[in-house]
Amino acid sequence: MSHDSHHAPVACKTELAPERSDLGLIRPDRTTGWLDWLTTVDHKKIGILYGAFAMFYFLVGGVEALAIRTQLARPDNDFVTARMYNQLFTMHGTTMIFLGVMPLSAAFFNFLVPLQIGARDVAFPRLNAFSLWTFVFGAFVLNASWFFEFAHLAGWFNSFEWHKALVYTDFAPANGWFSYAPLSGTFGQNGQALRFTGVGTDFWIIGIQVLGIASLAASFNFICTIINMRAKGMTMMRLPVFTWMTLVTAILIILAFPAITVALIELMFDRAFGANFFNPSAGGQPVLWQHLFWIFGHPEVYILVLPAMGIVSEVLPTFSGKSLFGYPIIVFSGAVIGFLGFAVWSHHMFTTGLGPVPTAAFSLLTMAIAVPTGVKIFNWLGTIWGGRVRFTPPMVLALGFIWMFMCGGFSGVMHSSAPADSQQQDSYFVIAHFHYVLLGGVLLGLMAGLYFWFPKIFGRMPNAPIAYIASGLVILGFNLAFGPMHYLGLAGQPRRTHTYHAGNGWETWNFVATIGAYILGIGVFLAFVNLVWTAFRGKKCSNDPWDGRTLEWSLPSPVPEYNFAQAPIVATRDAFFEDKHGTKRIGAENDGGEAGVHMPSQSWMPLLASAGFLFAGFGMPMMAMGIPHAGWIVVAGLGVLFIGIWLWALEGPGGYMLKTPAASGTPAPTETVAH
């Protein structure tokens, strides 16, 4: 591997004195070790980091879920207190959505999108690193609330004056992932800003706010990447479906997150400065929070599910040996789902007294969104139809996805009928519904993606028998845990209740659900252990073990830092499959010429700027706790953020030239392995 600095050919990058930026500072240039991981701008490494953090938080959220199920195993149980239970379900929901599923999707976006469109990196590599570290610090702030909570329970704060003055002593959020005002907000008049919940809610507000910045930055990056950095011939209608769904998801994020950002800032102003946006006793409107939250929250559901749909749309054709049935319709229905996703938010609010006309409108629109969703299922079925279905762990999980997602979709149709929903809203029926969509659907889809692309990411093949056992445990445990919840909901058990009396007929099925949850937990843990083990010790495999269809399979595994030795020229959809088996070959453009290809420099600045959010994120809740001078931590954090962005702007774009094996004119060898 060679590299150029200012167009002067040299042998190896690490033998050089480090390059200096425009500020005269030394740019980091490590290609291995933790310094490399902290300063990397390589979309593949960032993707792996996203994936690693997401998996960690999946386990955290899973432990929270098991604590919830343990509490509910028996009636009148006191495994945890009421407040701890409320904190557990709040953090479980928040963790799984914002720290589990979204970053795992982002891991796939990062790793795959440039490879699938034939690019060498994303449009803004340093912004990409900034998104990653902002997510990491946002997640850290949110979860740090647990440390404060346990420190409080252990009595470490008891001697402090500010602690004695606290009216409410919940440190981890106990307001639900939806955080409905005024429970999350204030009451009382004349700017008293009396609260129903403690600083946990402040942790939640600032944590979600920071995570939103990470998501927004990443989404702008991916939209720019997909629109601008496609290889020659990679027209929009030749994009792999996963990239299409990434684009739709990114657009959903930039349209949906501003709504929650506004709502969170208003709530923060209510709590911190006595504003009255949601304070009913001062004329504020709690229902406004619900509208703002759900106009974010419903598209959020599609933000979670569309990437998984994209993954399944890649896995099914590969293992059916057939191109995707109705590609334009799949793409179009994905876009329609994204569009309609903004028109159904009030179906989360059917019981808030909207009045019959809006209820009817949202009821019908919710039914309408079942149509494009059904279209996807029909087309997946059409893809399998007439194909040659090979059973592999990703294929089994993708089929499981269709099956479970279908169940969740059908119970969704039941909810769309508003009068029927008034019996289901906020009951365990809803929990069953969205876990079938988000766990049976999204998690199985993401697991399918992990098993599918793991050989590409690490060049190693996950152990198939363990993968099958883990998948079987996940599917069995999942159905055992959430299937009975349909009944529990119809039997009248409300959500978010930390206990229940014997005598309501809920005992048996809650116990069954708890057993299922543990089986599910074992399955997920086994799957993750298998993957982590594979990453380090797994059996090496070929570059194209599945007979893949899209460009990433034409590359060596693991993928070299420059991705494509020569920029590919694409002639058709499923370009690599056609290249292997058909008549249309992938062309090559020697874009680097003699000088090699341009690679972005590593940088400390994204990490530095993101670190500002860490301080600000801790400072805001500490201010709310009444810790003296905590406001200065916030100011310092904003200062760090400002300095980080300032130095980032002034260090110059950098970059270096890298000679790829193909620069001499011979195309990089691609390896094709028959199944």
Added chain:
Amino acid sequence: MFSRFFSRVALLAAPFLAMIMVGCSKADMTVRQSTLDPKGPVAQVQYDLFMKTVWLVVILFALVGGLLVYAVIKFRFRAGDENKPAIVEDGHGNPLIEIGLITASIGALVIIAIPTLTAIWYTDDVPAESVPTSKLSVWYPRVEGTRENYAKAVEEQVLEVDVIGKQWWFRFEYPQLGLTNDAKHSVPNEMVIPKGVAVRINLRSEDVIHSFWVPKIAGKVDLMPGRKNHMWLQARETGHYYGQCAEFCGDSHAYMLFRVEVVEPAEFAKWVQRQKADAAPVVAGSKADKGKALFAAKSCVMCHNVGGHFGAGAFAPDLTHVASRKSLAGAWMDNRDLKEQRALEQKTNNTESSVAVDPATLKANLIKWIGSSGTSHDANGKPTKDVKPGNRMHYYKMFNVAGLNETKQTFTAEELDCLAEYLLTLK
């Protein structure tokens, strides 16, 4: 090969099928808060609509799921397939099939869309046929004389009930009947309504969002602070119904239950009269008398109303008839003998039947509830486990208002006993 594969599929499917079958046979559809056992027109409409969606979905699921299983088995990779050309030519889609399926999906949705629309308007407010003429005057006290007239009038009219939600209990007021908080006659946690009468429920909240849900009688509507929501309901059968707050409302959300007692109209008239009566005087010098003094001394009186004894409180549940109610503490504590209750439910196979209040259970509940509620500490200064964590009984810290800051009360066992004896006289 086929049979081996099929047996594998069957092996995988068997636990799920077994689960569903066992589930359906074991699941009781008439449990206390079942939505599948409607006992009034609103719940009935909601149930019928739900069942329409169920049948539609079951048919679609069988169709699509069946095709999926068929396709996966039929088009699986077989020995020899590797010799066929890799590219399947006819695999790119078929517009006619696509359009046909989209049209069919829309058609299937119309089947449930139409009854959904009619049900939205039906469940929104008391339908016209339930309000033949406006004869509201019969509701006012002057109808007392003739019970038949009263009962007949009750049957014909719409009864208004205001439901006020607070952390973590419900207050019921009957403005037409003079049973209101302002008139010192409100009804906490146990709503009583006459059988067969349309009831308009006005939903209000005094703090956070709550939700009013009696699954057997009607689906839920939220109590939004700062808004006036409404719903209506009607019960076809008398009995003791169970309800619960369905919107997360803080620490003790799980403890925010309520009951609905549906009685014959004549019985309802008697109940109204009883609610308006004041508490009987207590025997001087008795334990109850001591308890009454404690009630004032320990500042219970600041929040609780006891008609005829104390009239200052308007904030907390009205205790004038506390000993006549089947539940305590936001209906979390049951004042009946639960063994007897279970036996009755099993015998009658009717979860709406109820035994009477058991004084011993009630007394034990009262002592437990007063003794470990809202106090972070007991008489010895040790932390107690609250019956309802976060509740505001004799602990005002959350209001942080001058004069009410940290009004903490503690009780000795003897004091608790006296207080309970006093409350037991409030029938």
